[in-house]
Amino acid sequence: MTATTETRPGVLQSIGAQTRQLSFWAENAAPIGLVALVIVFSILSPTFLTLGNIKAMLVAAAILVILAIGQAFVITTGGIDLSISATMTLGAIGFGLAFSNGLGFWVSALVAVVAAMVIGLINGLLIAKGKVTDFIATLGTLSVATGLALIVSNGKPITVTSPELLTLTSGSIGIFGYPIILAAVVAVLAWFFMFRTRFGLHVQAVGGSEESAVANGVSATKIRMAVYLIAAGLAGLAALLLVARVGAAEPAINTQYLLNSIAAVVLGGVSLTGGKAKIVGPVIGALLLTALTNGLTLLGVSQFYQPLAVGLVVVLAALLTRFQKK
Amino acid sequence: MTDQYNSRPDVAPFTGSTPARDFILTATDIKKSFGGVHALKGASMTMRRGEITALIGDNGAGKSTMVRTLSGIHKPDSGEITLDGKVVTFDNPKAAQAQGIETVQQNLALVEDLTVWQNFFLGREKTHGFGPFRTLDRKLMRTTAADLLKDLAVNVPPVTSKVRRLSGGQRQAVAIARAAGWGSKIVIMDEPTAALGVQETARVEGVITSLRDAGVAVLLISHNFDQVMRLSDHVWVMRAGMAVAERRTAETDGDELVALITGAKAA
Numbered sequence: 150m151t152a153t154t155e156t157r158p159g160v161l162q163s164i165g166a167q168t169r170q171l172s173f174w175a176e177n178a179a180p181i182g183l184v185a186l187v188i189v190f191s192i193l194s195p196t197f198l199t200l201g202n203i204k205a206m207l208v209a210a211a212i213l214v215i216l217a218i219g220q221a222f223v224i225t226t227g228g229i230d231l232s233i234s235a236t237m238t239l240g241a242i243g244f245g246l247a248f249s250n251g252l253g254f255w256v257s258a259l260v261a262v263v264a265a266m267v268i269g270l271i272n273g274l275l276i277a278k279g280k281v282t283d284f285i286a287t288l289g290t291l292s293v294a295t296g297l298a299l300i301v302s303n304g305k306p307i308t309v310t311s312p313e314l315l316t317l318t319s320g321s322i323g324i325f326g327y328p329i330i331l332a333a334v335v336a337v338l339a340w341f342f343m344f345r346t347r348f349g350l351h352v353q354a355v356g357g358s359e360e361s362a363v364a365n366g367v368s369a370t371k372i373r374m375a376v377y378l379i380a381a382g383l384a385g386l387a388a389l390l391l392v393a394r395v396g397a398a399e400p401a402i403n404t405q406y407l408l409n410s411i412a413a414v415v416l417g418g419v420s421l422t423g424g425k426a427k428i429v430g431p432v433i434g435a436l437l438l439t440a441l442t443n444g445l446t447l448l449g450v451s452q453f454y455q456p457l458a459v460g461l462v463v464v465l466a467a468l469l470t471r472f473q474k475k
Numbered sequence: 476m477t478d479q480y481n482s483r484p485d486v487a488p489f490t491g492s493t494p495a496r497d498f499i500l501t502a503t504d505i506k507k508s509f510g511g512v513h514a515l516k517g518a519s520m521t522m523r524r525g526e527i528t529a530l531i532g533d534n535g536a537g538k539s540t541m542v543r544t545l546s547g548i549h550k551p552d553s554g555e556i557t558l559d560g561k562v563v564t565f566d567n568p569k570a571a572q573a574q575g576i577e578t579v580q581q582n583l584a585l586v587e588d589l590t591v592w593q594n595f596f597l598g599r600e601k602t603h604g605f606g607p608f609r610t611l612d613r614k615l616m617r618t619t620a621a622d623l624l625k626d627l628a629v630n631v632p633p634v635t636s637k638v639r640r641l642s643g644g645q646r647q648a649v650a651i652a653r654a655a656g657w658g659s660k661i662v663i664m665d666e667p668t669a670a671l672g673v674q675e676t677a678r679v680e681g682v683i684t685s686l687r688d689a690g691v692a693v694l695l696i697s698h699n700f701d702q703v704m705r706l707s708d709h710v711w712v713m714r715a716g717m718a719v720a721e722r723r724t725a726e727t728d729g730d731e732l733v734a735l736i737t738g739a740k741a742a
Binding site: 341345346347350351353354356357358360361362364365366367424425 | 568569572580582583584585586587588589593597598599600602607608609610611
């Protein structure tokens with residue numbers, strides 16, 4: 150008798166502790182996963198935690214971090230941007246064409262961002278004004294942007310040798326290369342606009358309940374236009390880093406950037422149904438995915454296994470988000 | 476016994492003898508059709524200052540259309556609305572709000588993933604700074620929301636908690652306090668306690684009464700006759716797109732109201 154009365158609260162307590170733990174894991178999937186990966190890879194590979202590799206990883210992560218932030222704005226409104234990597238490709242080709250026609254770095258950079266934002270504008274118009282499902286609209290513009298990039302580049306990569314791009318890709322302050330510093334600036338600005346301004350509050354409100362937001366005078370149309378423009382603009386910025394990294398503007402599809410940008414946001418604990426904004430989470434998610442790829446490469450695991458690993462991590466993270474506190 | 480200020484005695488026969496200046500709101504001969512459906516066929520009603528006016532009627536009688544017209548969601552096809560003696564027209568809910576008419580929607584129009592204070596100020600945020608770096612004045616909004624809620628409700632949720640975590644009654648209190656918190660002259664409430672339990676209904680009714688005591692005119696749409704008898708000072712009855720009768724609450728009872736709604740008793 151006494152035994153049962155003593156154990157019962159004990160069992161209840163441990164169940165309570167477990168559920169608490171589970172939601173704790175779900176809330177912090179990205180940072181915990183990142184720390185776990187770093188520990189595992191640093192045990193398995195002596196080069197993983199060297200300064201040189203950390204620097205390389207951070208530089209490699211910059212593009213994904215910027216795309217993930219763009220994607221986070223869209224997903225916070227309950228939408229999704231499948232065209233984000235194709236938009237980046239189009240931006241890169243825009244940059245390459247402008248640069249090879251002698252327009253100089255800054256003008257070419259502007260061309261890249263503007264070309265990308267045209268796709269964002271089309272997305273925004275289709276989804277916000279045309280009431281087309283985000284999935285279909287951005288699937289369409291994914292194809293459109295990819296096709297345009299192929300057409301204007303004639304399917305060939307455009308080699309770019311720009312001293313500015315060289316500085317961008319090779320310059321650094323300590324172990325932080327310019328690309329990751331740029332990404333960090335983007336992240337800080339994104340956080341500021343999401344959590345400290347009227348615009349960010351309206352983004353969250355539209356994602357949480359469009360009907361209620363509209364009833365309170367928020368223009369859901371404007372907000373949706375804005376988030377797709379932001380995602381596209383950031384894709385244009387990422388295009389510069391991509392060209393700098395590759396040394397050429399390639400009309401490649403870059404599917405892995407699309408999947409990883411969504412994966413980073415999901416890893417970061419943002420609900421695909423919208424309404425819950427996070428910026429730090431997606432950034433850490435992007436770092437995690439980059440560390441995962443980097444670690445597997447260092448361990449000599451075949452490249453073929455990398456999509457598998459990324460896929461498993463994302464599905465696990467998505468499962469974990471079910472246990473997030475409401 | 477007809478009212479000298481009532482221009483349509485056939486529609487709304489008995490209004491006592493209230494001087495026009497005591498009406499905070501009058502709606503006269505409001506017509507509104509949706510395609511072939513004539514939702515309002517020339518309805519007229521009034522609201523008195525500092526009173527809770529109940530609007531009752533069967534489903535499809537035109538209550539919702541009337542309310543939506545007053546809150547600026549629908550533009551009437553014809554008819555006149557006066558607020559404080561001045562003729563007003565509302566192109567949208569914002570315009571009605573600007574004139575001092577706030578509406579608590581039946582779905583409350585709260586965003587569950589946002590906090591109480593964020594919901595409170597949604598669409599009317601207080602900010603400081605300039606241009607794109609204009610930031611939300613979070614401190615001011617939090618303290619203001621907390622103060623307004625404290626004045627109205629007994630069981631106050633912390634303003635930093637998410638609406639998702641609140642009970643139905645607390646949500647209702649937040650929505651009502653939000654509507655009341657803008658110096659409003661009139662607060663319209665559509666079935667405020669329809670989804671609530673007994674205790675929570677009592678709390679929300681307390682909130683509505685304290686709103687009236689603060690001098691706000693309340694238009695209450697309710698199916699609950701007990702509630703109408705408990706809370707309201709004046710009752711308007713709608714039937715088939717017309718406001719067919721009005722009564723002082725003290726001078727009527729539930730049976731008469733039912734008869735008026737069904738048409739068993741002609742005004």
